[in-house]
Amino acid sequence: MADIKNLNLKELETVITSWGFPRFCAGQVFDWVYKKSAVDFSQMSNLPLDLRKRLAENYVLSCLELVKKQQSKDKTEKFLFELADKNFIEAVSIPAKDRVTGCISSQAGCKFACRFCASGQLGLRRNLEVAEIIEQALYLKNYSAAKKLTHIVFMGTGEPLDNYDNVLAAIRLINAKDGMGIGARRITISTCGIIPGIEKLAQEKLQIELSVSLHAADNATRDKLMPVNKKYPLEQLLRCCRDYVKKTNRQVTFEYILVKDINSGLPDARRLAIMLAGFDCKVNLIPANPARNLGILAPPAGAVKVFQNALSQSGVKVTLRQARGEDIDAACGQLRLKYEPRCKSE
Numbered sequence: 001m002a003d004i005k006n007l008n009l010k011e012l013e014t015v016i017t018s019w020g021f022p023r024f025c026a027g028q029v030f031d032w033v034y035k036k037s038a039v040d041f042s043q044m045s046n047l048p049l050d051l052r053k054r055l056a057e058n059y060v061l062s063c064l065e066l067v068k069k070q071q072s073k074d075k076t077e078k079f080l081f082e083l084a085d086k087n088f089i090e091a092v093s094i095p096a097k098d099r100v101t102g103c104i105s106s107q108a109g110c111k112f113a114c115r116f117c118a119s120g121q122l123g124l125r126r127n128l129e130v131a132e133i134i135e136q137a138l139y140l141k142n143y144s145a146a147k148k149l150t151h152i153v154f155m156g157t158g159e160p161l162d163n164y165d166n167v168l169a170a171i172r173l174i175n176a177k178d179g180m181g182i183g184a185r186r187i188t189i190s191t192c193g194i195i196p197g198i199e200k201l202a203q204e205k206l207q208i209e210l211s212v213s214l215h216a217a218d219n220a221t222r223d224k225l226m227p228v229n230k231k232y233p234l235e236q237l238l239r240c241c242r243d244y245v246k247k248t249n250r251q252v253t254f255e256y257i258l259v260k261d262i263n264s265g266l267p268d269a270r271r272l273a274i275m276l277a278g279f280d281c282k283v284n285l286i287p288a289n290p291a292r293n294l295g296i297l298a299p300p301a302g303a304v305k306v307f308q309n310a311l312s313q314s315g316v317k318v319t320l321r322q323a324r325g326e327d328i329d330a331a332c333g334q335l336r337l338k339y340e341p342r343c344k345s346e
Helices: 009-018 024-035 049-058 118-122 130-143 160-175 195-201 219-225 234-248 266-275 301-313 334-345
Strands: 065-071 077-082 088-095 100-103 107-109 124-127 151-154 187-191 209-213 252-258 281-287 317-320
Touching: 009 024, 077 130, 088 130, 100 130, 107 118, 124 160, 130 160, 151 160, 160 187, 160 195, 187 195, 195 209, 195 234, 209 234, 219 234, 234 252, 252 301, 266 301, 281 301, 301 317
Parallel strands: 100 151, 151 187, 187 209, 209 252, 252 281, 281 317
Antiparallel strands: 065 077, 077 088, 088 100, 107 124
């Protein structure tokens, strides 16, 4: 059966009124699902009994099964979920002083095979449904140690703009007052640089944040790290991002993973500064998560500081991401990979 979280409020109103029940009952169902954390239709005590039975006959309320939870010494938590078809996804709860960020997945696997990313090692299995995306956010809100969720980042398994329609439908439910009620500016889509998706997103009139994985300031280096660059090279991607800023009046964040001996030298920083000159953007530097099997190592802390200072002195807004959850391999895909190959062979 379909999960009821695949429906927005208008769609649920259509279903409920077609059954002969009042339209306002749909709002009551949404209240139970998104505000009261109901896990069974029988809990919805203010709904007519006949409606509760009808809902239970046609829909389910949960689509994820928790397989494993890990908690870091810094309170970051990583959750491994099994889907109904035995695929796996991950979500992470990242608490901070004044916020709790949920990092959620948009696909089971990923087809873009970025060199530094564990998620793409097994390729793309399938897109997630709207309900499977939202269920992650609800789970983090209801069952993480923080019992709270203030921000959402689509930086888990998968490429959000490769599952565009379902991701946008989920965002609208996460943002809606009758849904999870998380402000649009607290929701971030992170993309490896899918130009048609960015162009489409610019037309949505949503005040969400856009984060673009850059990771190099020249095509040769980016080709090595991100095969998608061969289809959407830097010149086209940067032009698209500049157009996005003009159309949305929203700043773009460029993610830049610093990889030892590949893209983290002072010449790389200088090329990046020249490329981004005059651009309303910021750069988020991320020392690479060590992955020796992928040939990926982080540069020394001193080299990171030199790179950061070079950007800052050139007038580029730059931040250095604080490492979180290192002791539990909180980078996306790392826990999933330990389970999925074994499960597929059974």
